Amino acid sequence: MRMTNATMYARVLASDASCNGRFFTGVLTTGIYCLPACKARKPKPENVRFFPTCEAARAAGLRPCKKCHPDDFARGADPVLETIESLVAEVRENPAAFADAGAIVRRSGFGATRVFELFRLHYHTTPADLLVRARVAAAKRQLLATRAGLAEIASGVGFESLSVFHEHFRRLNGLTPAAYRELRSDRTFEVALPAGYPLGYLRRALSRDIHSIAERLAGDTYTAAVQLSDGPALLTLQLSAGFIRAGISREVGAEAHALVVGLLGLDEDAAAFSRLAKRLGLARLVAGRTELRISQTPSVFDGLLWSIVGQQINFPFACLLKRRLIERAGKPLADGLSAPPTPAAVAALEPADLLPLQFSRQKADYVIQTARLIVDGKLDLAALRDMSATRAERTLLAVRGLGPWSVNYLMMRALGFSDCVPLGDTGVTSGLQALLKLEERPDLDATRRLMAVFSPYRSLATAHLWQFNQPIPS
Numbered sequence: 006m007r008m009t010n011a012t013m014y015a016r017v018l019a020s021d022a023s024c025n026g027r028f029f030t031g032v033l034t035t036g037i038y039c040l041p042a043c044k045a046r047k048p049k050p051e052n053v054r055f056f057p058t059c060e061a062a063r064a065a066g067l068r069p070c071k072k073c074h075p076d077d078f079a080r081g082a083d084p085v086l087e088t089i090e091s092l093v094a095e096v097r098e099n100p101a102a103f104a105d106a107g108a109i110v111r112r113s114g115f116g117a118t119r120v121f122e123l124f125r126l127h128y129h130t131t132p133a134d135l136l137v138r139a140r141v142a143a144a145k146r147q148l149l150a151t152r153a154g155l156a157e158i159a160s161g162v163g164f165e166s167l168s169v170f171h172e173h174f175r176r177l178n179g180l181t182p183a184a185y186r187e188l189r190s191d192r193t194f195e196v197a198l199p200a201g202y203p204l205g206y207l208r209r210a211l212s213r214d215i216h217s218i219a220e221r222l223a224g225d226t227y228t229a230a231v232q233l234s235d236g237p238a239l240l241t242l243q244l245s246a247g248f249i250r251a252g253i254s255r256e257v258g259a260e261a262h263a264l265v266v267g268l269l270g271l272d273e274d275a276a277a278f279s280r281l282a283k284r285l286g287l288a289r290l291v292a293g294r295t296e297l298r299i300s301q302t303p304s305v306f307d308g309l310l311w312s313i314v315g316q317q318i319n320f321p322f323a324c325l326l327k328r329r330l331i332e333r334a335g336k337p338l339a340d341g342l343s344a345p346p347t348p349a350a351v352a353a354l355e356p357a358d359l360l361p362l363q364f365s366r367q368k369a370d371y372v373i374q375t376a377r378l379i380v381d382g383k384l385d386l387a388a389l390r391d392m393s394a395t396r397a398e399r400t401l402l403a404v405r406g407l408g409p410w411s412v413n414y415l416m417m418r419a420l421g422f423s424d425c426v427p428l429g430d431t432g433v434t435s436g437l438q439a440l441l442k443l444e445e446r447p448d449l450d451a452t453r454r455l456m457a458v459f460s461p462y463r464s465l466a467t468a469h470l471w472q473f474n475q476p477i478p479s
């Protein structure tokens with residue numbers, strides 16, 4: 006997607022950080038080039054020239070700005086971000102070494118306010134929440150890999166008591182630590198739903214594409230053909246108020262469980278977002294669905310494929326392309342269901358294979374090139390989830406074919422980041438227009454401004470806005 010000079014200039018006036026790295030702004034009168042988000046005084050349009058890279062700007066005789074350090078950004082250097090990332094890596098490696106959020110603040114070398122700001126900006130969360138999740142993740146690894154007792158595991162990862170361990174574990178995983186351990190051998194398991202979980206919205210999310218050949222919702226039975234780390238499998242969910250019963254066609258319980266937690270959005274902080282909406286005087290945004298979650302795509306690659314396939318076309322046509330791609334490169338399993346294609350299967354295609362399926366030339370190129378990046382080890386999808394949101398966003402924006410909309414969509418639907426806005430999304434703008442009774446749909450800058458109040462829960466705000474103009478599901 007090439008941006009016009011006028012678009013780029015508008016982004017510069019808005020100091021749009023999501024454009025950093027996408028182009029560089031040269032100012033002929035000062036001889037300096039900048040990142041689009043540079044806070045220095047804005048140049049007049051007639052003095053600006055845009056460059057795709059730092060090298061091109063330097064070749065035109067310009068020098069890097071000393072305020073925004075465009076070369077450092079282009080190299081990926083960002084000292085403050087790197088400090089926070091290594092701190093988070095330490096927390097995740099050994100959560101028991103941090104008694105509480107205060108210990109994280111002390112270890113950081115920054116002041117408390119600054120640390121909270123940096124965690125919110127780069128990880129979309131608080132130090133305390135990140136610490137609890139790190140403890141639970143460490144406990145899950147030990148439950149699967151060791152025979153250690155629950156009390157030993159709880160204290161080993163830093164929980165002050167077995168009951169606090171249980172409480173956080175159940176909240177984030179929908180089952181007890183003991184039941185989680187059984188996933189080593191089980192092919193069926195039950196996941197408890199939080200009180201008020203809006204099953205109608207889940208049904209809607211799971212049946213959006215009624216002609217899908219990868220998933221099917223019939224009554225209260227949802228079946229999906231999914232790709233797991235060691236091959237395709239059939240996943241079945243029995244939906245009911247209070248709990249979900251899951252079954253998987255192979256002994257891959259823990260991996261299937263992670264997938265189900267994602268589909269249900271169990272580890273998202275829905276209640277906190279609803280409290281925020283009410284505090285803002287916007288209770289109507291969450292009315293009847295205060296526990297709404299974002300249903301995560303079965304795999305990151307699924308999310309990536311659909312964010313490219315769905316760009317700039319209507320929903321039914323996106324579903325059609327999706328179906329044809331699965332028919333062409335997916336894996337038939339049973340009952341007419343086929344698992345979505347793996348990166349290797351897509352990488353093996355040529356654009357000529359996709360053109361007869363009604364892919365545009367450009368879409369075909371993007372889909373195949375992205376799959377090849379993954380197969381060649383140049384794009385590590387598994388690593389994205391553990392990255393800071395900032396790093397994940399930069400990594401994805403560097404992929405050809407992924408613009409700010411796709412990247413933010415992917416981050417909220419496939420990577421579980423909680424503070425993303427797919428800017429330019431018509432569901433978001435029409436939702437905001439109706440919610441705030443605006444005369445017209447907000448443009449990009451107005452959308453960014455209006456969404457800022459929902460930080461750090463802008464992903465859930467987006468999900469609610471998508472539903473705001475929709476009929477209430479039964």
Ligand SMILES: [Zn+2]
Pocket residue numbers: 038039040043044045070071072073074
């Ligand atoms: Zn600058």
